[in-house]
Amino acid sequence: MEDFKDFYSTSNLKQIKILSMILLVITASSRILTAIFYDEVVKIPSYTEHSIGNVIQLTGAVVFYTLSRIALQNGNWSQQQKKTLTLAFILFVLLITFGVSYVISMHNTKNTLLMFLIGIVTVSLFFAIEYREIMAISIFVVVLFILSMVMPKIAFQEKITNVIAAFILGFILLCFSRYGYYFKSQHFVRLKQLEEKNLEIELLNNQKGEILGFVAHDLRNPLNNIEALSELMLLENQNNLEAKMIANSAKQAKEIINDLLEAVKSEQGLLETKRHELVSFLTPIITRWKTNSKREILFIAEPKKIATAINSSKLERVIDNLISNAIKFSPTDKPIEITLNLHHTNVCIVVKDNGIGIPDYLQKHIFKQFSKAGRKGLQGEKSVGLGLHISKRIIERHKGRLLMQSKENEGTAFTILLPMS
Template identity: 50%
Template sequence: MFQLFRYRIPSKYTKEFQDTYGYINVKQVTILATLVLFIAFGVRLTSIFYQHEFVSMPNLIHYNQLNWIQLSGSVTFILISGYALKSAHWTTTGRNLLVLVFCLFLLTTSFTVSYLFSLFNPKNTLTIFLTGVVAVSVFFALEFKQIIIISIYIVLLFIAAMVIPDISNQQKLLNVIMSGVLAFFMYACSRYSYYFKAEQFVKVKQLEEKNAEVLLLNHQKSEILGFVAHDLRNPLNNIEALTRIVLEDNPDFGSTEMQLILSSTRQAKSIIDDLLEIAQHNKTPFQLQTTNMIAFMNNICNNWQRNLNNERKIIFHAPPQELVAAVNPSKLTRVIDNLIGNSLKFSKSETPINIDVSKSDQSCLISITDFGIGIPLSLQQMLFDPFSKAGRPGLKGEKSIGLGLHISKQIIEQHGGSLTVNSRENEGTTFQITLPFIAA
């Protein structure tokens, strides 16, 4: 509890907090001044329509004067605060002074209303004044000096209010005690409000700093990853080239071992390509071009069918009408190749791979379906995460580091589309790509 009274915002955030809440406090002045204006104007209109009832009200002259003070004062504060919000010449000190003066104005007018209602004995009716006290405490983040000044001002208001009425010393003592209670109440509520606003501000700033650190580390990680992957390419290319030369010059010399070296080299280069794709994500320009999706997909299917030498069957379905979409052909080819490769890895050789291109509303749909082992529900939730546990060996032991689907999803999202999966264990898997299309 006492921490609220001793609380000081950490020094590194003090200036920014004061600047930020100095501006917010001025906005609150505009809002509350507008509210006071509407209330005062409403009272003025009511007095016009119900003039006879108001004539018999005690202290009518004082109410009338107070109403004009509220109208003129609220308009003045609306104009000044509006200028302070727009002007770059207003300093934080100037804004704080404006807020302090408005708080004193609000407390004075609300106290005067209570004072008149109570027939010049302020301790009798404090409802309106308490409304002003709560408004100042809750709506503004007041600095320590400001709230001390306001608390002292409350005590002085009560002391000044005892000059006019003829009340006993006992009543005067009770008024002084009441002023002290209200001043402390004002101070406690204001510090409570200040504490939570400051704490929230500090936490947000600390979170922003952490996010900036994470972004920097992520950027550095991507750069290091890109450098390492790029430097690994050259020795792997040399190994692959030398292995091919040895095989060409001596076909019978360790052909099994040489083929294994070639296969391992290709796999390592594929992993490096995946790492480079992640490292360069969103760094290189993403060029799109208008593409006939049916012809595009048909060409990919034919290439796969030729490379498979009829060992597997790829069945392609497409509508007769042309479907045109804006895509990056090389990037999208990589996605399709990855999805077809996965379908081949996780299904038996006697089962076909179905590839369908269709139209749905304003989208081009590409579905790649296998009838393999499927994906457990527990793995589907992390399927598109990088290096996730969903990366598992194929039916023939093909290795995976779990980057292909993550990269594929990124590429499709860069196209403004989506990549989803629907799978059941031991029944098969369907990956569906949704791309915005251009009507032919």
């Protein structure tokens, strides 16, 4: 409850600042127009009263705007001080709206309802007021309305009608205000619940990272041992199919663990980057893939020297993943094309294959974690749907974008856009 009181007392001050600024602009503009067209304006009935009212409104707007700014900038104001300022502004709004309509209606209260209702609705919508305060304000409205009938000479029947109208206005103010207070309190509760949920999610993310770290530490070592033993068995007999299956399974398990760890790391803030010349960065990566895969990979760079800030190990992982996918989903007799160029203010790296492409219904899932778009390669290679998700996160941490364009049975192109540094 105290949190809500503190929240809405500050929110009320912000509303005072905004509304008093609007009132200041309106009254100042009115004053300027009066000065410009003075000869015509002075002919308006009750001009003197309008002029006095305008000075009061202008002065009040300046005072409340100044006080609200001071209160918002100075964190030492107590809840009671904030509440007092809010109540004073509410009474000020009600008085000036009533005063304007009272003068316009030539002091006949039966014609003041519209302007006064505007003041009541403004107070109800913009401010969160506690029950005791709004009761006091409602009584003030009733008393003000009744006292306003003392000066004008009106029939007794009209006085009775106006008294009834006064009670109706006070009731409207009370009902509107409580209704607004209820919704403001519900909004605050939802905000607090959302904050708590965010804290829970943050805690779960931290726990996820700890669990994956534990998995990596405890599973990598036995997998390394299994892989080493299978390689020894293959040294003795290169045709040992069981040893090959063991080695491939161990390698695949290690890749899954590395992907899981990278998925966690790729959510952690900005990267440390260093300026690199990209042709010299990409050339050894492409050469390694040519050697290991025995595939034709074409590399075209224009211009020959393009440099920007990158995290070399992370970007290498992205390039490796894109080339791996291109090889996985294209026939062995079709070349992989890699181009490097400049596109407006971005460095553009495109990895294109001429393979089976991605069906339209899978394309919207392609960058999601544990994607539904994960498919077996043409040689039966398996995927857990993390590679492209990780790649996209890495590029985004470089303040860049990873785009995809694909057509089924015609191939796929992944485009990396990195900002020039």
